Amino acid sequence: MFWASIIAGLKVLTFWEVYVAALIFTVISVAPMVIFGLIGQKKEAVGCIGGMLIVPVFQALATIIFIFTLCPILLGFAEDAAWSFPWKILFSNPWSMIKASFIIIIATIALALIPLLGQIQSLHTFASGAISLIMVLDILHSADPNIPIQKISIMPDFLTIIGFLFIAGVISWASTMLVTVIATALGDRAEDYTALIAIPLGGVLGFIPVFIYGAYIGHQLIRTM
Secondary structure, eight states: OHHHHHHHHHHGGGOHHHHHHHHHHHHHHHHHHHHHHHHHHHOHHHHHHHHHHTHHHHHHHHHHHHHHHHHHHHTTSOSSOOTTHHHHHHHHOHHHHHHHHHHHHHHHHHHHTSTTGGGOHHHHHHHHHHHHHHHHHHHHHHHOTTSOGGGSOSSOOHHHHHHHHHHHHHHHHHHHHHHHHHHHHHOGGGHHHHHHHHHHHHHHHHTHHHHHHHHHHHHHHHHHO
16 A cells, blocks of 8 residues: 555656646745735735735645645546636635635644654645545545545554655655756756746645555545445
8 A cells, every 4th residue: 555655646747737736836825925025015014914814825725726626636536637626616615615724724833833843844735735635535425425435544654654755755855856957957048948847846746745645545445435
């Protein structure tokens, strides 16, 4: 299960939909920061309050939309992204999305308070993605009670999680180094093209632990269905 999850999780990187979803994630995450930054230049108090209270909600919401969009691929159910799925949920039941965003914010704050572990950014991403995937499972089970989510292990044991994070970290680091080497080799003339590659790739690499976790859940669901 461990290595099968890792292989299936890494296979997610071969889908073009992942990189388009990463661009959407980046826009939703960064746009509020830019907007409140501009507001802060004229009204500092409003900019600061918006940056502290509203921006984190959009960042959490971006994670939820990213995971919801890719959930069929992450769980191994299909090879196409569910582009409309997160938006249907957002507009039909916005409170559930907002509530999940606050849960993610609280979880990341709680993790930050844990010595040493709280400093591992990939653990924060893993927690955010795991919460989003669990929300997907709950929605799927509500739509079809025959989906046997009660028969699977939602959360891996501690050592398995550490293993997922370690392997994902090594792969993410190696990929980042590869992009850096390519950018250096191309020189200044290819700076714009490098940025186009780096932005979606940077977002995707951070989610590798979540891809592996999605495969871990998907393997169990497929086996029990």
